[in-house]
Amino acid sequence: MRKAWAFGGGVVLAAAVAWTAVTLSGGGDEAGTTPSGAQAVPATATITRQDLVDAKTVDGALTYSGSHQVTGAIAGTVTWVAAEGAMIRRGRPLLKVDRKPLVLMYGGLPLYRELSQGAGNGPDIEQLERNLRALGYGDSLTVDERFSYATYLAVRQWQDDLGLTRTGRVDAAQVVFLPAAVRVTEAKIEVGGRTGPGQHLLTVSGVRRLVHVDLDTDDQALAKKEAEVTVKLPGGEQITGKITTVGTVARSTQPAQGQDSGRTTIDVDITLDKTPRTKLDQAPVEVELESERRKDVLAVPVEALLALREGGYGVEVVEGAATRIVAVKVGAFGGGKVEISGTGLAEGVKVGVPAP
Secondary structure, three states: OEEEEEEEOOEEEEEEEOOOOEOOHHHOOEOOOOOOOOOOOOEEEEOEEEEEEEEEEEEEEEEEOOEEEEEOOOOEEEEEEOOOOOEEOOOOEEEEEOOEEEEEEEOOOOOOOOEOOOOOOOHHHHHHHHHHHHOOOOOOOOOOOOOOHHHHHHHHHHHHHHOOOOOOOEOOOOEEEEOOOEEEEEEOOOOOOEEOOOOEEEEEEOOOEEEEEEEEHHHHHHOOOOOEEEEEOHHHOEEEEEEEEEOOOOEEOOOOOOOOOOOEEEEEEEEEOOOOOOOOOOEEEEEEEEEEEEEEEEEEEHHHOEEEOOOOEEEEEEEOOEEEEEEEEEEEEEOOEEEEEOOOOOOOOEEEEOOO
C-alpha cells in the first residue's frame, strides 16, 4: 500500500493512497525495471533540491505594544479627553480636569511625590528636567538630580504656557510619566464626568505595532526567540517578523461553550518587519511558525513515498518507459513535501505519484 507519513513535533500525520505495495528484489537498494507490458506509472513528479520547512499556522491578533492605566490625582470635572486611537506625544495633554491639562512626559519612574525647591535629590527630578529641556524650557538648566532655582523658573514658564497656576511645583495632577509616546486605547471617562484621586481615566498603549499569540503550551517548542515568522493580515497582506517575547508562565482559560476543557497558553509577541496597512486594533491574523528548516535537501511530494513490505520506504524512479524502486531514507516534512536520500537519486529525476 502506498502511504504518505508526515512527522511534525513528534505527532505523526498519516495519509494513505491506494497503490500496490512493492518488495525490493535481491535484498539491495533497488529493484529491476518494470517488465515489458506492465502498466505505466499514472503520473510523475520531479525530485527538487530546496529548503524544506515544517510549519504550523496559529491564530493571533494585531495590536500595539505595552499597556498602561492612567489614573486621576485630583477631584474635578473632565472638560476634555483625548479620543480613542489618538497618538499622544511628549508635552501634549491626555485629558483636562477643570480645564487644567494632565500632560504626558517621558520616563520610566512614576511621579510619586511633589517636585519643588527643597525636595530631596532624586532621579525623578532629573527625569523632569530632561523633559523640560526637550520641550524647550530652561536653556540654562542643568539636568541633574537637584531641583535648582533654574528648574523652578523653567517649571513656572512651562506652567504659564499651559495655562496652569505658576507655582513652580509639579505633581501628579499635572504630569504623567510614561516610557514613550502612547496611543489611547480606551477612555474610561467622558467629558462632563467627575473624577477623583485614584480613578482609572484612560488605558493607553505604545505606538509600535506587534502581533500577540496565545500559544497552546503543546506548541511552545515552535516559539523560539528571534525566530522568523510569516504573518497573514486582513485584506491578504503578508508581512514577515521576528518573535521578540516568549512567555514563561502558562495561563489557563475557561472552556468555550460546547467544549469540555479550556486552553493552557503562553504569551508570544512578534515584532513586524514593516508597518501594516491596516490601523485596526485586535485585528485577527494568522501566524506561520517554523518547527524545523532543512536547507538544500532533495525533496519529493509526500504521496510519492511507497511503503515497502519489508519495512521502510521507497520511491518509484521513472526512466522513459521503465521504472525501478529505490529505497529511501526519509527526513523532514514540510509544505506537502518530504526530504529523501538514496542511491542514484538527484535533482531532476522523475518519480511516480498517484494519478490526480
